[in-house]
Amino acid sequence: MALTRADVAKVAYLARLRLEPEELERFTGQLNAIVEFVAQLQELDTTGVEPLAHGIEVRNVFREDEREPALDREEALANAPRRNDEAFLVPVVLE
């Protein structure tokens, strides 16, 4: 399959990336080359093969639901791009 510029623009929006027109052009070409390359996976008949999500198959690890020390507010806010005394500040969410 070939990805059009519109397809790539849609993926970029889903991925929350704002692309310059030059980037959209370049990424469309490069993503098509990569998608064409990975398409060789389709050659393999994988009927009946279970997907493998981890090489070392991991199991759920349970523990008691006990409260442990957490980051204090000041530490949590320390890397905020914008903040006030108690919260992260973001542009308006609801008009």
Added chain:
Amino acid sequence: MIDPTRATASSLLAEQEAGRVTAEEICRAYLERIERLDGQVKAFLRVDADAALAAARAVDRRRRAGERVGALAGIPVAIKDNLCTRGELTTCGSRMLANYRPPFEATVIGKLRAADAILIGKTNLDEFAMGSSTENSAFGASRNPWDLERTPGGSSGGSAAAVAADLAPLAVGSDTGGSIRQPAALCGIVGLKPTYGRVSRYGLVAFASSLDQIGPFGHDVRDTALLLGVIAGRDAADATSVDEPVPDYLARLDEAPEGLRLGLVREFFGEGLDAEVEAAVREAVRVYESAGAVVKDVSLPHSRYGIPAYYIVAPAECSSNLARYDGTIFGHRAENYEPRTAEEESIPPLIRMMMASRSEGFGSEVKRRIMLGTFALSAGYADQYYNQALKVRRLIRNDFDAAFREVDVLVGPTSPTPAFRFGEKASDPLAMYLSDIYTVTTNLAGIAGISIPCGLTRAQLPIGLQLLAPAFAEERLLRTARVFERATDWHQRRPNLAS
């Protein structure tokens, strides 16, 4: 006194124990060498000389007072800058995290501090560990100490270059598809990717969580084993770390594995393999035969699907992991996110802020992988791409399982070529991806792998030999690597760096 910058970590421990050198003298020697040479190599993003010296003096004081000191007491260790150091910059080679100071510490960093290692500096990497040359670092590429016109490999290129140039005797890196082994090969040192779950990933900035693993670099197998022993082990903070006992990797290191059977992987000697690399690897196999190993041809028939499967699985996980960088909680936020087109006017301001922040904060390779992963996971394509890749991943692991019923350790080249020049592959993502052709399947299968120096090309570029072992067989892997090292002196070669 020996020159500490021409020694191994193991010998520096013995010299300190014997009172012939102090941790402070060792630290000063490396800091002086970094000062003199790192302007050329650019292995480090940051060196905190004062903190390193203070830590070294503290080790000396405790040693003088007769207190017990840790397994890496007074040994400088260079740290890849995707490992969180509490309160200290951890950038991942990205503009996105240029000012990030984590409020917590990676488990591996805590273990190094507890072992009295001296954290000498944070090393350069491809942005978010995505790349094979360090050319994707937002802060400029590192250079290969053997030829400054060439890349050190990547993504842990800064860590590998630091050890190769004797700017630190040990370093820590991370390996998602070859990011420890490939730079180790290209820089002529030893680099080990442990089994998935062997080392806690807590505090490693996530790229592809089912593939990422932290591991050690050293000049020789003993130093690498020493560092692995310090960082390995289960950690309650990482639910994927595995509760298997950590053997004493040094105890029997010099004993060759009994009745060693080596598997020569047919698929690792195909098209694209440099002739000098192939000759050195085949010569290494002869060294093993002379040492008594039985060598068999084995096949990993799905190897050629490793890169395609990896470039679905890794970007899919990356697109999910990197969704957190949206300019709200930490990381870069764009100043200006006003709509630039009529279309953008319909996008709410919060989303525009996120989009602008991510576009300014991430470099091209990271954007490419995020988009590739988003595409592979998107409605209508997930079955065809992502789920198919996971099924192929199982076929790849089944290949390894079958091979390890025949032999103990697999052998082949680490990288198809020696170190390449800057710009040689930077404009063609696929060409860059193929430099990991022999390493990615290890990560997909979760098993352990090591690269050790096994030769130099006519142009004096290092060549790496890759050895692979089943899950949690690091001890066997290290002892097998040591068999080759005892018979050769490639691990003692050093680049000529003019000051």
